[in-house]
Amino acid sequence: MEYIKYIDGGFSVIENLKVSGAREGKYGVTIIVSPNSTASAVFTNNKVVAAPVKYTKNVVKKGIVSAVFVNSGNANCFTGEQGLKDCETLVELLSKDLNIPKGEIAISSTGVIGREMPIDTISKVAYESISKLGNGPENSLAAARAIMTTDTFPKECAVEVTLTTGETVKIAGITKGSGMIAPNMGTMLSYIVTDAIIPAKEIKNALKQAADVSFNMIVVDGDESTNDTCLMMANGASGVEAVNDGKLDTNFQQALNCLCIDLAKKMARDGEGATKFIEANVGGARNLEDARLAAKSIISSSLFKSAVFGGDPNWGRIVSAIGYSGADLNPDIVTISVADDEEDVDLVRKGEILAFEDTPYLERAEKIMQSKNVIVNIDMGLGYGQATAWGCDLTYDYVKINAEYTT
Numbered sequence: 025m026e027y028i029k030y031i032d033g034g035f036s037v038i039e040n041l042k043v044s045g046a047r048e049g050k051y052g053v054t055i056i057v058s059p060n061s062t063a064s065a066v067f068t069n070n071k072v073v074a075a076p077v078k079y080t081k082n083v084v085k086k087g088i089v090s091a092v093f094v095n096s097g098n099a100n101c102f103t104g105e106q107g108l109k110d111c112e113t114l115v116e117l118l119s120k121d122l123n124i125p126k127g128e129i130a131i132s133s134t135g136v137i138g139r140e141m142p143i144d145t146i147s148k149v150a151y152e153s154i155s156k157l158g159n160g161p162e163n164s165l166a167a168a169r170a171i172m173t174t175d176t177f178p179k180e181c182a183v184e185v186t187l188t189t190g191e192t193v194k195i196a197g198i199t200k201g202s203g204m205i206a207p208n209m210g211t212m213l214s215y216i217v218t219d220a221i222i223p224a225k226e227i228k229n230a231l232k233q234a235a236d237v238s239f240n241m242i243v244v245d246g247d248e249s250t251n252d253t254c255l256m257m258a259n260g261a262s263g264v265e266a267v268n269d270g271k272l273d274t275n276f277q278q279a280l281n282c283l284c285i286d287l288a289k290k291m292a293r294d295g296e297g298a299t300k301f302i303e304a305n306v307g308g309a310r311n312l313e314d315a316r317l318a319a320k321s322i323i324s325s326s327l328f329k330s331a332v333f334g335g336d337p338n339w340g341r342i343v344s345a346i347g348y349s350g351a352d353l354n355p356d357i358v359t360i361s362v363a364d365d366e367e368d369v370d371l372v373r374k375g376e377i378l379a380f381e382d383t384p385y386l387e388r389a390e391k392i393m394q395s396k397n398v399i400v401n402i403d404m405g406l407g408y409g410q411a412t413a414w415g416c417d418l419t420y421d422y423v424k425i426n427a428e429y430t431t
Contacts, residue, residue: 045170
């Protein structure tokens with residue numbers, strides 16, 4: 025899309041924004057300061073909800089967020105009343121030091137569940153992070169690094185979008201997530217800031233749409249976290265209105281979708297222990313919902329993810345996953361193919377099995393399955409619904425990482 029341009033620098037491309045990150049051992053603190061920003065957020069659907077999620081839900085109800093405090097290394101979840109008190113303590117710290125009203129500060133945590141917050145350590149790292157606040161590319165990268173847990177690399181993205189009015193605005197974001205990634209958001213924290221002027225109500229609608237095609241379409245292991253938060257702020261530094269006649273600019277929505285998809289794919293690529301990236305494209309479904317169900321089911325299948333790890337083009341596991349997804353399926357007309365960055369091959373064409381042993385189809389498919397990027401394409405032959413989901417293979421290292429997570 026010509027009106028969307030990816031740019032370097034992460035958060036540094038947004039004016040009137042300061043960010044930082046600091047770390048001591050496994051404990052990190054990221055701070056984002058964007059005064060008087062309109063804001064909204066989407067959260068986990070887990071019935072066990074971390075204290076910072078409860079706290080931040082109340083903050084974003086008012087529609088204004090001026091700062092965000094994020095810590096890694098401890099989830100502050102299943103910690104009772106003390107967990108909420110710890111949120112208050114950390115918010116108070118930031119409020120006093122930066123002279124920001126407590127009611128305008130959101131808070132997030134990520135890390136081990138069910139452990140009391142090491143408040144002294146987190147506070148110490150917080151002061152260090154505050155002292156490093158700035159607006160350079162290095163500040164954005166430090167902020168992305170400080171929220172990492174089992175992630176192997178920092179995740180940030182920035183885009184410039186030309187609106188339908190001809191004016192330009194920027195959107196930037198960081199995210200973390202590597203394990204406990206499942207539909208309806210995984211153990212992910214994501215923070216997005218734009219320099220456009222957008223009311224909080226429109227941010228909520230836009231963020232929901234973007235999450236539905238990005239963060240809600242990735243799966244690493246099928247476990248849904250207790251702390252998931254995706255928060256978006258609009259500080260209006262550009263002076264450009266992104267909402268006209270009561271409607272959000274369509275180019276802005278598309279750019280936000282692209283930014284969130286980029287961040288989501290980076291999380292899928294960084295799945296715990298992952299060696300391969302999986303993309304599942306479903307077309308010809310009865311409707312959009314069926315397409316999403318089928319695509320997510322494929323990348324959620326432990327059997328198929330294991331097959332990808334082993335380089336096995338086991339199309340039976342693909343069709344089985346579609347079959348139990350809840351989507352309408354007619355096995356007699358479905359087409360299944362696999363592809364990499366260079367070629368694709370049909371395994372099943374309109375219900376006819378092609379990838380028998382000792383056939384060119386199977387040989388080519390086995391070669392494709394050795395690639396770092398494995399693409400599964402499905403044509404259901406039933407309608408016009410289409411959707412894409414992303415994930416990774418299931419490896420020995422995933423089990424090792426999670427077997428030793430708290431020890």
